Amino acid sequence: DAFAEAASLVQAIRASGCEDPLVLLAPRISDADWLDLSREECELLQSARLWDSPALASVLKRAIFRSERTRQSRRLEIAQTKRMARERDEAEQLLNQQRRIIDDLDATNVTRQAMLDCFGRVAPCRTALPPQINSYYQELLRTYVIMGSGNLGGEIAKLADLLAVAGCGPREALSLHLERVESLVGGLGNRSTRHILARADLLALELMIHLGESYRRRVSA
Known part of the structure; x- marks a missing residue:
């Protein structure tokens, strides 16, 4: 009809x-x-x-x-999709830049080790982090991203002390941080990453401060 x-x-x-x-x-x-x-x-x-x-x-x-x-x-949906894609590209670039910092430090350490070997001295081996620290930091990162620093200062200081006891320096701590951030960002799908990275950078800064303080106390003791 x-x-x-x-x-x-x-x-x-x-x-x-x-x-x-x-x-x-x-x-x-x-x-x-x-x-x-x-x-x-x-x-x-x-x-x-x-x-x-x-x-x-x-x-x-x-x-x-x-x-x-x-x-x-x-139009809003298309703009949102483009913005999310741009944020993910920016996040990948930032993480790659931070990863290159660690790689440059590794290359410097290899050169220094070769020079030390000429004099018969051996630098200490890199400390392997226990799996518990990896999972603990993953949960700490998730909580920090959601809540901000809040009342997590004590937890961050505790982790810094554990890293210091394990003999981990700033390079190892930053490497741990980047691995956990990359894992977290990789599971976001199409969700925003800018907020995640901003909070993650603050956590890394706070962890480095506590780690430095922990080593300072150990040297002064």
């Missing part, structure tokens, strides 16, 4: 990607037909007077408003 043809036309228009305002006029519309067409972002006007209906103008305005709202929502 005529209504079925009109409904098929509406579906074809929407399937083509067209988001222009659409109004379908019919003298009678069943509940099922109304429900099907409402999914196609199409305004429906049921009136025996069809084009002469006094309600047509208001329905047209509503269709235009609905179309503009859909387009605005789509």
